[in-house]
Amino acid sequence: MATHRVPLVLLACGSFNPITNQHMRLFELARDHMHSTGQYQVVGGIVSPVSDGYGKQGLVLAQHRVAMAKLALQSSNWVTVDEWESQQPDWTETVVTMRYHYGRVLNKYKCSTGMQGDFNGNANPLLSPRPQLKLLCGADFLDTFKIPDLWRDDHVEEVVGRFGLVSVSRGGLQPERAVHESDTLSRHSQNIFLVREWVRNETSATEVRRALRRGHSVKYLIPDSVMDYIHQHNLYTEDSERKNQGTVLRPLVKQAQQPVKSLDD
Template sequence: MASRRVPLVLLACGSFNPITNQHMRLFELARDHMHSTGQYHVVGGVVSPVSDGYGKQGLVLAKHRIAMAKLALQTSDWVTVDEWESQQPDWTETVVTMRHHYGRILKQYEQSTGKDKDSNGNPPPISSPSPQLKLLCGADFLDTFEVPGLWLDEHVEEVAGRFGLVCVSRGGVQPERAVHESDTLSRHRRNIFLVREWVRNETSATEVRRALRRGLSVKYLLPDSVIEYIHQHDLYTEDSERKNKGAVLRPLTKQADVPLKSLDD
């Protein structure tokens, strides 16, 4: 029964500098795949841009990245942009962002199911399953778990075990190998969903920024509304690309027991 499927929210964390058609395409691919399992019903998607405290070279202000993401997703009826992470004064670990959103989702779920109780305060005979939250990422993200010093073991355990991941293939990356070579990921392999993208799309935000700096066309790589915003605010210039040049990423300057956030654009 469709009503017995687990409600699922997909969360994508990253720079989104800028958001591209490929970023948005990941959500569509992941939703189709999760529906095809027969176990889940995707009820929402969330784009969570990283804060300015991340310190990545060429990272434009969060207010611009948020605005571009909102423009890009105007045509989506299920993926939204959340500003919480971007508004934090410091870089926030992926697992902390996941905890925040899961708490919000559970609260909404409890409020909605509370309305379904009868006059005696009893829940309906068949209650719907509790919602889940999974991290949506490119398959190359799995490799970051094995980079020494980037993740705490318990954070990898929480992301993969408590929440789970939906990883969309990208280029020649073999996510199955990353799962096989990691004891933690292998232990939670049933909670890691690998999605094959048969229509290859190698759009890179890095390459998009390079093209913009050089005055080249990026039409059909980004929504027209985003391209217009970039030109309006004179983003992605030679000057902006020098921002944070030589700086060490904030994840690497925090305590050694703090994991690295998604390296994806």
């Protein structure tokens, strides 16, 4: 029965530069898959744009990326945009963002039930599992765990072991291989849900920006409201693409600044 299912919130972190139809499609695919397991009831989705401190080339201001995401998701009755991460002065580790949102999920759970029921307000706590938060991502995200100095080992362990991943594959990517080749991912494979997108959609924000710079149409790749916003604010030009050019991504800098632990720690 649905009342026995674990309430689940899906969190997507990223640049959303700009948000595309494919970004939003990930949520729908993930929800269908998690429902099909018989274990989960997806009760919400969160889009969390990265802050300007990320330092990625061509990254337009967070205020624009947040505004575009909100416009795009006006048609969704369960996915919302959260500005907390985007407003941080520095880039925030994914695991820190997950802790923040999980805390909010738990608070909502406690407030709505008075600790006497579940996330949806059902009365019997014995039949009401605690809600969970999982990171929603594309299959290419799994490969980032292999990039030297991009992730801390304990952060990977927490993201995958404590929270979990829902990864949607597209194109020729093979997320199963990424899981197989990583000891950490393999150890927590039961907490990694691989979703196959059978309707091929290769839309990427990079290609959208390239088309916009060249004056080409992006209609049907992004919502009309987002397209209008881009034109209104003259975003994604040759000048904007040079922003942060030559800048080292903040995760790499921040990771390098972490103190090295001795064997005695």
